[in-house]
Amino acid sequence: MNKLSKEKRNQLILITGLTVLVLAVLWATLIAPARQHLREIAGRRAALAHKLDQMSQTIKTTDRVVAELAADRAMLAQLEAQMGSGDLYSWAINALRQFKVSYRVDIPQFSQIDGPRSMPMLPQFPYKQAALTIGGSGFFYDFGRFLADFENQFPYVRILNLSLEPIPSLVPVDQEKLAFKMDVVFLVKPGDA
Numbered sequence: 001m002n003k004l005s006k007e008k009r010n011q012l013i014l015i016t017g018l019t020v021l022v023l024a025v026l027w028a029t030l031i032a033p034a035r036q037h038l039r040e041i042a043g044r045r046a047a048l049a050h051k052l053d054q055m056s057q058t059i060k061t062t063d064r065v066v067a068e069l070a071a072d073r074a075m076l077a078q079l080e081a082q083m084g085s086g087d088l089y090s091w092a093i094n095a096l097r098q099f100k101v102s103y104r105v106d107i108p109q110f111s112q113i114d115g116p117r118s119m120p121m122l123p124q125f126p127y128k129q130a131a132l133t134i135g136g137s138g139f140f141y142d143f144g145r146f147l148a149d150f151e152n153q154f155p156y157v158r159i160l161n162l163s164l165e166p167i168p169s170l171v172p173v174d175q176e177k178l179a180f181k182m183d184v185v186f187l188v189k190p191g192d193a
């Protein structure tokens with residue numbers, strides 16, 4: 001560069017500057033927008049590929065979901081077959097008496113049945129509910145087992161408003177006996193209410 005004349009050197013600097021300026025303008029007007037457009041296309045492509053993977057997974061699991069739905073419908077039909085129908089009062093009393101046979105719990109008190117009526121908790125719920133208040137006595141351990149097993153055996157029945165009180169007794173063994181009172185709320189099969 002030292003051997004170039006001042007005029008040639010200025011021309012070289014001018015050409016270099018213009019070249020850099022042209023390259024900057026080309027970058028700003030053509031290359032940068034094209035790169036941004038390619039990034040957007042890559043993002044959309046990745047989103048579509050993710051959506052395609054989800055759809056593929058859904059298609060692969062369709063048979064399993066259909067099988068689970070059929071099993072759930074069969075289980076629901078089995079539970080509905082066990083639900084109260086017809087004379088709900090006699091059904092409830094018979095179900096309680098048959099269930100309590102294997103437990104040392106005495107249930108002599110049964111109120112009149114309240115219902116069937118719609119369930120206010122869930123809108124458009126296909127089942128109705130009926131309630132019955134029962135009272136009795138039993139030892140704490142026996143009653144606890146009875147209550148836990150009863151709710152596990154009958155998933156469509158709920159125990160509400162449970163009250164436990166000790167029974168005063170002079171016999172030491174009976175001092176651990178409890179009197180109980182509770183509401184038994186059960187779902188009623190659709191169409192029977």
